[in-house]
Amino acid sequence: MPMHKIIKEKLGLTYVTFLAAIFTLAPLFSYFFGTWSDYSGRKKWIISAQILLTTGLIFLFVSQVWLLIIGGIILSVAFAILLPIFTALLGDISNDQNVSYLAALFWMARNIGLLSALILSRLFISEKIFLISAGVIILYSLIIWPIFRFSLNEIKKRLEKEINS
Numbered sequence: 001m002p003m004h005k006i007i008k009e010k011l012g013l014t015y016v017t018f019l020a021a022i023f024t025l026a027p028l029f030s031y032f033f034g035t036w037s038d039y040s041g042r043k044k045w046i047i048s049a050q051i052l053l054t055t056g057l058i059f060l061f062v063s064q065v066w067l068l069i070i071g072g073i074i075l076s077v078a079f080a081i082l083l084p085i086f087t088a089l090l091g092d093i094s095n096d097q098n099v100s101y102l103a104a105l106f107w108m109a110r111n112i113g114l115l116s117a118l119i120l121s122r123l124f125i126s127e128k129i130f131l132i133s134a135g136v137i138i139l140y141s142l143i144i145w146p147i148f149r150f151s152l153n154e155i156k157k158r159l160e161k162e163i164n165s
Helices: 003-010 013-040 042-062 065-093 099-123 129-149 152-164
Strands: none
Touching: 013 042, 013 065, 042 065, 042 129, 065 099, 065 152, 099 129
């Protein structure tokens, strides 16, 4: 069942716009999170956002009224964290020669993720889609976390070497 229908059934129609407003207002805090990540490092912010995304999706799966609201707030905060960090991360690991190549790769991966989410949501029209989404985030984390053992400069050098060869 789509998210807005779950909210409508559990809380009422007025909460649909309230929770939608949270997702609209959350990007206003992106500048704060992006600036903070400049000083404290992007890795821990990405990991924190992945944990928040998984937690928020699990809260949405439980479908209790107060967990539904908290899950929506957690997801919007995670979105506000990730929005500026992925763009800044691209600048951290690229140089003048490979920035267009890596930007295209980042956007392609993002669009494949969006398309996959749309297809999966049509295939699994139920509350289980939240668990499937959490599973995808966990799988993504298992793939990306080993890369984080390297510093961003090491990743940048390795990408330069790989692209130039």
